[in-house]
Amino acid sequence: MKPEIDLVIRGAQVVSPEAIRPASVAIAGGQVVAVGHDDLMPPARETLNADGLYLLPGAIDSHVHFRDPGYPHKETWKTGSAAAACGGVTTVFEMPNTNPPTGTVAALRLKQQAAAASYVDYGIHGLLGDDTVDHLEALLDAGVTSFKAFVGNTFGNLPAPSDGALLEGFEKLALLGYRTAVHAENSSILFRRQQKMEAAGRIDALAHLASRPAVAEIEAIGRVITLAEWTGARLHIAHHSAADSLFLVREAKRRGVDITVETCPQYLLLNTERMLKLGGIMRVNPPIREARHNQPLWDALVDGTIDMIATDHAPHTPEEKQRERIWDCDCGFPGVETQMPLMLTEIGRGRATLMDYVRWSAVAPARAWGIYGPKGVIAPGADADIAVVDMNRTAVISQNGLQSISRISPWHGRAVRGCPIHTLVRGRFVMREGRLVSEAAGWGRSVKERQQMPPARPRNTELSTAAILTTPPGVPPNALPVPEAQR
Numbered sequence: 383m384k385p386e387i388d389l390v391i392r393g394a395q396v397v398s399p400e401a402i403r404p405a406s407v408a409i410a411g412g413q414v415v416a417v418g419h420d421d422l423m424p425p426a427r428e429t430l431n432a433d434g435l436y437l438l439p440g441a442i443d444s445h446v447h448f449r450d451p452g453y454p455h456k457e458t459w460k461t462g463s464a465a466a467a468c469g470g471v472t473t474v475f476e477m478p479n480t481n482p483p484t485g486t487v488a489a490l491r492l493k494q495q496a497a498a499a500s501y502v503d504y505g506i507h508g509l510l511g512d513d514t515v516d517h518l519e520a521l522l523d524a525g526v527t528s529f530k531a532f533v534g535n536t537f538g539n540l541p542a543p544s545d546g547a548l549l550e551g552f553e554k555l556a557l558l559g560y561r562t563a564v565h566a567e568n569s570s571i572l573f574r575r576q577q578k579m580e581a582a583g584r585i586d587a588l589a590h591l592a593s594r595p596a597v598a599e600i601e602a603i604g605r606v607i608t609l610a611e612w613t614g615a616r617l618h619i620a621h622h623s624a625a626d627s628l629f630l631v632r633e634a635k636r637r638g639v640d641i642t643v644e645t646c647p648q649y650l651l652l653n654t655e656r657m658l659k660l661g662g663i664m665r666v667n668p669p670i671r672e673a674r675h676n677q678p679l680w681d682a683l684v685d686g687t688i689d690m691i692a693t694d695h696a697p698h699t700p701e702e703k704q705r706e707r708i709w710d711c712d713c714g715f716p717g718v719e720t721q722m723p724l725m726l727t728e729i730g731r732g733r734a735t736l737m738d739y740v741r742w743s744a745v746a747p748a749r750a751w752g753i754y755g756p757k758g759v760i761a762p763g764a765d766a767d768i769a770v771v772d773m774n775r776t777a778v779i780s781q782n783g784l785q786s787i788s789r790i791s792p793w794h795g796r797a798v799r800g801c802p803i804h805t806l807v808r809g810r811f812v813m814r815e816g817r818l819v820s821e822a823a824g825w826g827r828s829v830k831e832r833q834q835m836p837p838a839r840p841r842n843t844e845l846s847t848a849a850i851l852t853t854p855p856g857v858p859p860n861a862l863p864v865p866e867a868q869r
């Protein structure tokens with residue numbers, strides 16, 4: 383009789399936020415069916431010996447740009463998701479600043495067609511803006527898992543939503559329970575400063591940082607927290623970059639605001655010193671800041687103020703990244719493939735534990751986007767989304783070896799220790815022995831049907847934009863009768 387089990391991974395260390403325990407893992411039909419002592423594992427069609435290796439729930443990256451539709455010369459779903467697969471990332475959430483932007487059902491259909499090539503599972507953030515706020519329900523029905531508001535300007539030049547539209551969007555999403563990721567920078571501050579510096583002739587790399595000072599992030603985070611707290615909407619701060627704005631998050635969490643926060647390896651591990659050497663290659667929004675921000679951001683990750691690691695994987699071609707004027711260098715760089723080795727290297731140095739890392743890379747994002755259970759954990763019944771990691775494997779990151787079309791990276795030449803060597807998505811190898819399994823293209827699918835956002839706690843609904851459209855009962859018309867004496 384043929385065994386019913388597809389794969390048993392033997393002799394590994396299975397990591398969760400609570401523990402690292404020796405166990406073998408049995409997989410059937412794309413799901414984990416048993417985690418336990420090796421002697422208890424059922425016979426399987428295939429065995430993978432993982433002596434000395436760690437099994438992590440596959441990383442869930444809340445923030446990638448796969449550029450398709452619109453900019454397939456920068457990235458496609460096939461190349462971007464191949465980078466994810468080779469980085470131990472099994473689910474991505476993709477951003478709406480494509481062309482067309484993901485703000486209509488028709489545009490979403492184009493993105494879903496492009497996403498059919500994905501190696502890894504995915505969610506799609508729809509666009510929250512003035513033009514889309516009336517269609518949020520339609521976008522959700524058609525498959526978006528969440529929303530993104532570009533409160534700060536970035537690649538694609540989508541106009542920032544007005545505060546009125548943002549408030550109205552949050553009112554609606556508080557009722558529906560879905561979370562909105564916000565690029566939190568104050569557009570007015572950064573446009574004005576850039577204009578002044580361009581007029582004065584500054585074109586150097588540090589001018590980019592000077593145009594987007596931390597106060598632009600502080601102001602915008604404060605503003606979106608105010609709107610989320612008032613409405614009860616779920617809020618996610620994308621790419622938190624400044625030490626100075628952490629206090630707002632800490633206080634909001636203390637008050638019970640449903641806020642989650644991501645930061646990225648570049649804000650933890652890079653700073654302006656490197657920018658002086660790499661120039662436009664490091665141009666990104668928000669900017670990579672002075673060295674004084676690195677450690678407080680790391681501390682905030684360890685203490686839970688920042689919930690998770692994302693990458694803001696934002697590919698451009700080498701030509702688009704290396705132009706004479708900093709203002710002409712496109713913003714962003716690839717990251718989904720390098721996040722795990724970079725972070726594991728820091729774990730190996732003792733800056734946090736592997737259990738912490740699993741909390742940041744898998745558990746917190748799974749919870750934030752409503753997919754914890756099926757995703758984010760190695761346990762019976764969960765999808766077999768697994769990164770098999772060798773904490774002793776050393777490598778030097780080479781931009782020439784990246785899966786991304788964008789073979790230009792600020793991490794080029796950096797030594798790492800601790801790498802994913804196999805990646806499984808729903809039980810199927812998408813990377814094996816460090817190599818992409820090219821036949822697995824198209825294996826990825828939307829997490830939408832697995833997603834379950836619990837009800838949020840809407841507030842001030844009686845004052846919402848929807849509620850003020852009708853005159854309350856018992857209120858007289860404004861044109862009151864003229865008293866008789868004055869007739």
Ligand SMILES: [Zn+2]
Nearest residue numbers: 445477694696
């Ligand atoms: Zn981004």
